Amino acid sequence: MSQTTTFSVDGMTCGNCVRHVTEELTAIPGVTDVQVDLVAGGSSPVTVTSDGPIADEAVAAAVDEAGYAVTPKGSLL
Template identity: 45%
Template structure:
C-alpha cells in the first residue's frame, strides 16, 4: 500500500532528512521518500496513518494525507 502525505514546516535538507528518518522508523513502513520542494512524502508499506502523522509531528512538522486530484478518484 502507498500513502501520500502533505508535510508542512520543512525548510531545508535537514528537515527533509529528519522527516524521512522518522517515517522509516514507523512499524510497517517498507520505504519512505520525502520531497522538500513539493512538501510531499510517499510511504510504502502497511503503517497506520495516525502513526505516520505522529512520527512527523514528533519531529516538529505537520502531516496529513495528501488529497487525491478529482480526476483520479
C-alpha cells in the first residue's frame, strides 16, 4: 500500500536544487515518487510516495546529503 509523507525544505532556489533533493530521496529503498513544489528562496513543500513507511531519519539524511535541511516546522521534526 502506497504511503505519502509531506514536509518542507528551505533554501532551494532552482531546478538544479530540486534535482539534487529528488535524486537523494529516490535513492531511499521503497521510495516510488518525489514531487517538489519549488518556492525559490523560501520553504518548498516536498511529497515523498513510498511502498511503505520511510524513517524520518532516512528522509532527513537524504535531504542533508543534497545540501539542504528539512524545515524545523516540517512534519519530520
